[in-house]
Amino acid sequence: MILEAIGEDPTRDGLLDTPDRVARMYAEVFSGLRQDPKEVLSARFEVGDSEIVLVRDIPFYSMCEHHLVPFYGKAHVAYVPRDGVVTGLSKLARLVEAYARRPQVQERLTNEIAQTLYEELNAEGVFVMIQAEHMCMSMRGVQKPGSSTITKARRGNLTSAQEQEVFTLLQASRQL
Numbered sequence: 001m002i003l004e005a006i007g008e009d010p011t012r013d014g015l016l017d018t019p020d021r022v023a024r025m026y027a028e029v030f031s032g033l034r035q036d037p038k039e040v041l042s043a044r045f046e047v048g049d050s051e052i053v054l055v056r057d058i059p060f061y062s063m064c065e066h067h068l069v070p071f072y073g074k075a076h077v078a079y080v081p082r083d084g085v086v087t088g089l090s091k092l093a094r095l096v097e098a099y100a101r102r103p104q105v106q107e108r109l110t111n112e113i114a115q116t117l118y119e120e121l122n123a124e125g126v127f128v129m130i131q132a133e134h135m136c137m138s139m140r141g142v143q144k145p146g147s148s149t150i151t152k153a154r155r156g157n158l159t160s161a162q163e164q165e166v167f168t169l170l171q172a173s174r175q176l
């Protein structure tokens with residue numbers, strides 16, 4: 001229907017398999033809709049006292065729900081565990097994936113990651129920051145390639161000193 005609507009001929013050779021390919025691509029790109037993000041955080045470890053845990057530079061691809069074109073970039077996920085209870089590091093990246101692979105807006109993506117981590121892990125505090133470029137602002141519309149959007153979400157009792165420490169860690173680790 002899309003091919004017809006744009007004035008293409010869906011019966012020409014190169015386009016014959018395109019509807020099937022696009023259907024399979026959407027199943028992959030929107031696979032987060034069939035995932036329960038809470039299950040992602042099932043791994044738990046006791047590590048004794050622990051301060052901030054930060055997984056930075058988690059690459060992700062999502063789809064803007066207004067135009068169904070990609071927005072993509074990096075997510076930084078930090079939390080302060082309660083009573084030394086942590087989850088697996090990869091689970092933080094899986095959590096980003098579970099919420100990114102849906103029709104999204106960046107603010108909601110940021111909030112959902114923070115909220116789920118906070119609730120499921122019963123963390124003392126959570127801080128999530130996402131930096132992304134939106135193709136709907138680059139390849140069409142206002143056409144501003146290279147512009148990026150930064151969103152943050154905080155949950156729990158992060159002190160401003162701890163939040164500052166996350167920024168310092170993000171900065172420091174880049175120099176390693």
Ligand SMILES: Nc1nc2c(ncn2[C@@H]2O[C@H](COP(=O)(O)OP(=O)(O)OP(=O)(O)O)[C@@H](O)[C@H]2O)c(=O)[nH]1
Binds near residue numbers: 064104105140
């Ligand atoms: N807040 C927010 N806005 C987004 C996000 N992704 C896309 N948008 C914006 O959603 C808005 C939709 O605006 P509309 O005026 O309904 O759509 P449009 O006519 O295609 O707008 P233009 O993009 O300005 O051409 C645009 O301003 C987009 O930049 C997002 O993740 N968060």
Ligand SMILES: [Zn+2]
Binds near residue numbers: 064069136
């Ligand atoms: Zn858009």
